[in-house]
Amino acid sequence: MKLQSRHLLGLEGMSKEDITLILDTAVSFKEILERPIKKVPPLQGKTIVNLFFESSTRTRISFELAERRLSADVVNFAASGSSVSKGETLKDTARNIEAMKIDMVVIRHASSGAPHFLTRVVKANVINAGDGAHEHPTQALLDMMTLREKHGSLEGLRICIVGDIVHSRVALSNIYGLKTMGAEISVCGPATLIPRNIESLGVKVYHRLEEVIPHVDALNVLRIQLERQKSGLFPSLREYHRYFGVTKEKVDRALMPITIMHPGPINRDVELSADLADGPHSVILEQVTNGEAIRMSVLYLLGTSN
Numbered sequence: 618m619k620l621q622s623r624h625l626l627g628l629e630g631m632s633k634e635d636i637t638l639i640l641d642t643a644v645s646f647k648e649i650l651e652r653p654i655k656k657v658p659p660l661q662g663k664t665i666v667n668l669f670f671e672s673s674t675r676t677r678i679s680f681e682l683a684e685r686r687l688s689a690d691v692v693n694f695a696a697s698g699s700s701v702s703k704g705e706t707l708k709d710t711a712r713n714i715e716a717m718k719i720d721m722v723v724i725r726h727a728s729s730g731a732p733h734f735l736t737r738v739v740k741a742n743v744i745n746a747g748d749g750a751h752e753h754p755t756q757a758l759l760d761m762m763t764l765r766e767k768h769g770s771l772e773g774l775r776i777c778i779v780g781d782i783v784h785s786r787v788a789l790s791n792i793y794g795l796k797t798m799g800a801e802i803s804v805c806g807p808a809t810l811i812p813r814n815i816e817s818l819g820v821k822v823y824h825r826l827e828e829v830i831p832h833v834d835a836l837n838v839l840r841i842q843l844e845r846q847k848s849g850l851f852p853s854l855r856e857y858h859r860y861f862g863v864t865k866e867k868v869d870r871a872l873m874p875i876t877i878m879h880p881g882p883i884n885r886d887v888e889l890s891a892d893l894a895d896g897p898h899s900v901i902l903e904q905v906t907n908g909e910a911i912r913m914s915v916l917y918l919l920g921t922s923n
């Protein structure tokens with residue numbers, strides 16, 4: 618089985634069959650992560666470079682672990698300490714690295730569209746590990762895997778994405794992917810943090826958590842980007858927590874337990890209370906484990922189809 622594209626740039630337009638193939642393949646790789654020896658040979662002889670122009674903990678480490686577990690040779694690049702600090706462009710950086718005979722590139726970049734640009738200047742397979750406020754496809758895939766594990770199916774599942782939607786690549790990839798898989802998506806947050814016309818993507822918009830909580834199976838709580846506070850998009854962290862912070866008191870009003878998700882890093886007791894983050898309905902650490910399986914799946918499917 619093969620994916621339709623030789624790159625993973627985003628979930629916009631990805632078919633239900635391709636998403637299902639990635640999720641099903643990840644289930645097999647998750648079994649490998651339970652073994653004493655967590656290494657298999659399919660990417661032996663392939664060289665993968667992780668180009669991270671923005672900071673990352675989960676995505677960078679899990680891509681590297683996934684690559685090593687598939688027996689690839691791995692090179693890590695961080696913009697700080699590289700010739701980017703001397704003014705080298707993305708195009709030159711990528712073409713010079715490719716001249717060293719690499720097969721796949723994983724890129725995180727602050728500019729939306731940077732991975733798409735790379736596909737025009739290098740021959741390697743390109744995987745988007747987060748581009749600006751555009752897409753973060755492997756995060757949405759690991760979120761879908763976690764929801765499918767917990768609830769059995771994504772069809773008809775009701776998920777609300779809470780918080781800073783306008784600056785979030787996680788939100789956009791989740792909306793594209795989950796809609797394709799038949800889930801019902803809503804977003805909730807202050808009007809200043811919800812993009813205009815988001816309803817055109819087929820999502821409902823709420824501005825009060827109390828209104829949405831009775832109607833959802835899962836809340837995907839996004840990090841409030843503290844740097845946004847200076848731009849006046851919300852009055853204070855205390856106000857934000859009061860109205861949009863997901864707390865035990867608010868979710869306890871639901872008739873059924875709600876699955877609590879967060880892509881990390883968490884601002885504890887700002888967007889999500891610490892007791893919920895560590896509580897019985899939190900799947901936050903399962904998301905991290907599934908991230909490794911999803912990245913193995915994507916690397917395997919792209920790296921073995923050339």
Ligand code: CP
Nearest residue numbers: 673674675676880881
């Ligand atoms: N969820 C996520 O992308 O986390 P990192 O920024 O730590 O990679």
